[in-house]
Amino acid sequence: MYTLGEFIIDNKKYFSHSIESLLRLFSAIKLAAKAIHKEVNKAGLTKNIGSSGKTNIQGEKQQKLDFFAHNIFINSFRNRDVVCGIASEESKNFIILNKKECTSDNKYIVLIDPLDGSSNIDVNVPIGTIFSVYKYKKKYNNYHLTINDFLQKGYKQILAGYIIYGSSTILVYTTGNGVHGFTLDPSIGTFYLSHPNIVFPNENKIYSINDGNYVKFSNGIKKYIKYCHKEKKNGMPYTARYIGSLVGDFHRNMIKGGIYIYPNTSLYPMGKLRLLYECNPIAFITEQAGGKAIDGHKRILEIKPIDLHQRTPFICGPKNMVSKLEEFI
Numbered sequence: 001m002y003t004l005g006e007f008i009i010d011n012k013k014y015f016s017h018s019i020e021s022l023l024r025l026f027s028a029i030k031l032a033a034k035a036i037h038k039e040v041n042k043a044g045l046t047k048n049i050g051s052s053g054k055t056n057i058q059g060e061k062q063q064k065l066d067f068f069a070h071n072i073f074i075n076s077f078r079n080r081d082v083v084c085g086i087a088s089e090e091s092k093n094f095i096i097l098n099k100k101e102c103t104s105d106n107k108y109i110v111l112i113d114p115l116d117g118s119s120n121i122d123v124n125v126p127i128g129t130i131f132s133v134y135k136y137k138k139k140y141n142n143y144h145l146t147i148n149d150f151l152q153k154g155y156k157q158i159l160a161g162y163i164i165y166g167s168s169t170i171l172v173y174t175t176g177n178g179v180h181g182f183t184l185d186p187s188i189g190t191f192y193l194s195h196p197n198i199v200f201p202n203e204n205k206i207y208s209i210n211d212g213n214y215v216k217f218s219n220g221i222k223k224y225i226k227y228c229h230k231e232k233k234n235g236m237p238y239t240a241r242y243i244g245s246l247v248g249d250f251h252r253n254m255i256k257g258g259i260y261i262y263p264n265t266s267l268y269p270m271g272k273l274r275l276l277y278e279c280n281p282i283a284f285i286t287e288q289a290g291g292k293a294i295d296g297h298k299r300i301l302e303i304k305p306i307d308l309h310q311r312t313p314f315i316c317g318p319k320n321m322v323s324k325l326e327e328f329i
């Protein structure tokens, strides 16, 4: 059985940055993931479910576990002296982790959605952590972290991934050399390689969209949905699958073959999903798994961010399905 640490070391020739830093980053991510796994799996028993009574920057009800997950990641990264600053869905501003001056040699910027889809915790639907990592570039002596260090285009990510807390807890990541999944063995707290080199299958039949917003969709999206409903030449109709949890929907679609669509709607005129800590990391993984990720017109990884929490329409999946949707748009 191949552990995550062994896999990283065996593949260090494909990672063009410090392997020691990558191991430190994963040390923090694994620890936080195990702590969240433990809490999520018994949330119903510890009254750790439900709202914390606060609202986050997005004006959404913060769940108790959102706050727990946010704090556990901040502390895990801080204690490994490898991250200069973090931007989180749960925090309006970025958080400087390294009070001393950040050095460029092994300091990174992390953007994270600590617990995406957390409103599903109460009903036992899979939820996930999504993370995105960039190299920190010190511009000159005595330079200190600014918002611009976080507002980088997605193609500059050096690491992106997610942890899905479902029937099992799986960590999926890419550093630009394919997509690999590791399943947690909770009895010994170790992540083992379970999904090497994940790619979208050739047969892709699933489409994921919140059909409840149909009337608010553009004509192009409506036409694509009608296309999905039509009988296909080979007789195989498409299948609609949507659980309202990006990590859950995306993970299933990458493994089984499907497209995820969250277009702009009247409630979310700029789209609902956040560019920096949801769409960019999932887009990086999508492309590395042989797929395509767009906002309806352009490549997600080319979008120049202007705000930490900016939203974007988001379409990701196998190239053939995304290209067919683009024809309708």
Ligand code: P6P
Residues within 6 Å of the ligand: 116, 117, 118, 210, 244, 245, 246, 247, 249, 272, 273
């Ligand atoms: P809707 C969860 O709140 C989330 O950000 C994603 O995980 C999920 O795909 C989407 O929103 C669901 O949104 O509007 O369909 O409930």
